Amino acid sequence: MIFNDSPTIIPPYLKPGDTIGITCPAGYFCLDDVQPAKAALELWGYKVKLGKTVGGQYYTYSGTDEERAADLQDMLDDPGIKTILFGRGGYGCIRIIDRINFNQFYLHPKWLCGYSDITVIHSFVQAQLHIPTLHAEMCIDLKYGTTDESAMTIQRAFRGDKLSYTVDGNVLNKKGWGEGLLIGGNLSLLVAQIGSDADLDTDGKILFIEDVHEYLYQIDSMMWTLKRAGKLAFLAGLAVGGMTRIQQDITDPPFGQTAYEIISDKVKEYNYPVCFGFPAGHEFNNFAVRLGMIHRLSITGNHAILEEIS
Structure with missing residues (x-):
């Protein structure tokens, strides 16, 4: 089949x-x-x-x-x-x-x-x-x-309730709105599947990412991998969840950016809404979202809304 x-x-x-x-x-x-x-x-x-x-x-x-x-x-x-x-x-x-x-x-x-x-x-x-x-x-x-x-x-x-969440604003958020299928999950696993039959087509989609127990340089490397693979250029929106217990290699000088700043830097040239601090991932607030359903991501100066629309 x-x-x-x-x-x-x-x-x-x-x-x-x-x-x-x-x-x-x-x-x-x-x-x-x-x-x-x-x-x-x-x-x-x-x-x-x-x-x-x-x-x-x-x-x-x-x-x-x-x-x-x-x-x-x-x-x-x-x-x-x-x-x-x-x-x-x-x-x-x-x-x-x-x-x-x-x-x-x-x-x-x-x-x-x-x-x-x-x-x-x-x-x-x-x-x-x-x-x-x-x-x-x-x-x-x-x-x-x-x-x-x-x-x-x-x-x-x-x-079967429709799921909608309002999130407080973040200084790194990018205003705007976009609609598309919500896809994504754990950043390291998304990167690991590039080139396989589980590789996601991100064009026109709202991408959600989260991760845990990674080093800052690994977050940077994985975001560069997504960018170089064309996974970030044509999104309808980006929702960034928990970047939890992210580590700095204590043997090296400071990396110079937080995980959120690393991600923000990789998508700054693109014209779609970006939400930081979405309550999902390896955190106490890990709200349910339906991947593969059409969502709208709307971001103003004060808050971001991710809502299921079909």
């Missing part, structure tokens, strides 16, 4: 009593740590099915490549599972993405919910299947609380 030119298909939103599957396609996730998320989902009115990789471990992973791929495949193919909420990120999705058969998922799409290393899956689905996915907290985050605003955005997303 050839997916590249297929039209956008929106997965069904959840109804009370629907089943959410939990699987771990990347890092190890302790079985005890999934219980708060499971309890929250059940409190919201959903049933929960745990995959075999929840609580599994093979070194840093939640299982071997074969085990993680098989568990994700089972969840994708199971018609009784209406949404997949990933357990955690870490590392490992890029090792298994080519093992996954998306035929049944394409015929019977469901929401895939996660962030960080899950960017690999988001990007493949956006690039090849054109089916929206949900960039949002995972089980590992829900164990810290299920009544905070970030968790509530997942609940709203599951039931």
